[in-house]
Amino acid sequence: MAQFQPKLVLIDLDGTLVDSVPDLSYSVDQTMLALGLPLRGEAAVRTWVGNGVQTLVERALTNTLDQPADPAAFEQALAIFMAIYAENTSQRSRLYPGVVEGLDFLQSCKALKVACVTNKAAQFTHKLLRDLGIFERFALIVSGDTLSEKKPHPLPLLYAAEQLGVEPTDSLMLGDSKSDVKAARAAGFKIITVSYGYNHGEDIRDYHPDAVIDSFQELTTLIQCA
Structure with a gap:
């Protein structure tokens, strides 16, 4: 049975969508x-x-x-x-297995808004997303230099929710690191993390996210479309 029924899913970039x-x-x-x-x-x-x-x-x-x-x-x-x-933003970087299928599922949820929130600077974020063919998947992209603060500060998450007209309590963060968990908790979001990302060599489970997945394809069993 699905555990989450969000109206907004915010997705981290490096270590979550892309092995950069x-x-x-x-x-x-x-x-x-x-x-x-x-x-x-x-x-x-x-x-x-x-x-x-x-x-x-x-x-x-x-x-x-x-x-x-x-x-x-x-x-x-x-x-x-x-x-x-x-000159080397996307020469060797690749989407993780299951990402396209997971994004397809999220897009099939017609009432669900999907955005990208990353600490990567906009000039690199936009190029990487475009070159890997997923830029158009996101209703909003918040980069590391969009605001005065970046994750683990909650501001980028709260900003995204406000811009898209969704309450934090109806929002879900999908990330890979303790910064994502801390930002989500501070913003009042639910948080799912991937097991394969970048977390400074630490097990992400030690930071107690609401769920841990090995592939985006698992979102089909965790998220219920509104």
Whole structure:
């Protein structure tokens, strides 16, 4: 029996819809090469993504999850990364298996609104969604630089609900990380997480989402169309 009857589903991008780490990792390593620093590799980048490009670059510079980088070095690295990633936003990134089928199901629910809420900057978000053929699936796209705050702050979720005329109590977040869980709880949303995403190496179940799925195809049994 379906557990959720939302009027709005907000979906995260990186680690939920798209495996974007191959492009991010390539861009990080090319940035490190340009700076004469060691390559960081895809395994490390997978533990660093999810909090926006600026944080990713800082983590790559320090080769840690939470150490601050030298401001001058950071500005130099960020400029290099942005230029490289602009040319490599969707070269290696792919939709996860089951995403298209899950989106098809959500779109079949005529009264259900579907939006994308991500910490990724708009210039990269829009290109990635367009290149992977799912841009038109979303009634609204809220990127990391759309507002003054980004996840785990609840503002992006509350903004999306307000823009689409849906109460938070009738809304559902679909994400992959503790930032998504924290944002959803603070906004009064229900939260489903995927098991395969980016959560800094931690088990997403430790953050107690309302449900965990291995594929978007499972949404057909969890969500009831209004």
